[in-house]
Amino acid sequence: MSVERFRAMGCDVAVAGGGSPRVAAVLERWEAAFSLFRPESELCRVNRSGARVVLVSPLFARALGTALDMAAATDGLVDPTLCGRWAEVVVCGRLLSRPRGLALDLNGVVKALAVDEAAAALDGPGFVSVGGDLAVRGPVDVALSAGGAVRVVAGGLATSGTASRGGHLVDPRTGRASISCWEQVTASGATCLDADVGAKAGFLLAERGPDWLDERGIPGRFVAAHGEVVENEAWLAATRVVPACT
Amino acid sequence: MPDQSRIERARRRARAAKAALGALTALVFGVAFVGAKTHAPGHAKGKAKPLGAPASFERAVEKSALQSGQIAPPAQPPVVSSATS
Secondary structure (H helix, E strand, O other): OOEEEEEEOOEEEEEEOOOHHHHHHHHHHHHHHHOOOOOOOHHHHHHHOOOOEEEOOHHHHHHHHHHHHHHHHOOOOOOOOOOOOHHHOEEEOOEEEOOOOOOOOOHHHHHHHHHHHHHHOOOOOEEEEEOOEEEEEOOEEEEEOOOOEEEEEEEEEEEEEOOOOOOOOEEOOOOEEOOOOEEEEEEEEOOHHHHHHHHHHHHHOHHHHHHHHHHOOOOEEEEEOOOOEEEOHHHHHHHOOOOOOO | OHHHHHHHHHHHHHHHHHHHHHHHHHHHHHHHHHHHHHHOOOOOOOOOOOOOOOHHHHHHHHHHHOOEOEEEOOOOOOOEEEOEO
């Protein structure tokens, strides 16, 4: 499998399956709209706006709608306001309404949504990996950062935690950098978005993370700070090697 | 005296008739009031509820928001790594 590599969205990108120029274009479109480091991005313009109601692009409305769905599904653990006020944000068509001065941060979903869209743009079977968040078309064997490997048959795989960049995950319940008993959490989802949100929620929930993912049937692999690896029931069931009958 | 007692009886009948008419009027008004409150389209029949998606819809969205992927034991050397993002 031929793998092409380049940089986008501030991350290392790996693409297999052809169509890397289209993948690059997809990632650039998402970064241009949602980067907090580009003052001209739509997200920065929305955050600068003093209006309570603003008209946004279809892409922005879709991403924010998805972020709000994920906030509801995780009881606010993955929150586009980062301060527990996601229920005050309303998207109706292309109209966004939120309290004046309430800034949005869509980093919790944007990269994963971009990866999913990029994977759909591949020519054929392969994968798109952006900073380690992965979506596949066809089975792909993936090395896990804490050792070991897994075959991603369908959907996506994502890892969240503090291992590479320190405490960058903000806990919306406290508004501060998260404190978790895990150094990193890897989750498997039907899409990269599902995997990423599952991994973030599992990380933020600390000891309750493995059971929370099991309740939703999501395989999760938890790595503690001292290197201990905990795999939840769904992960163990999916990766158990069944001896072949002879 | 018999004349006076006839007049007195007539007054009592008149008072009873007035009381009965008053009670009937109050009853008719009450029935009409309740009927109007219940059936007239301009009147709210119950406490106003905020507009929003039904709870069943919200549950369906939450249920479909996070879905499991498919993983299996590795069969070949890995071609890509998952890393903390």
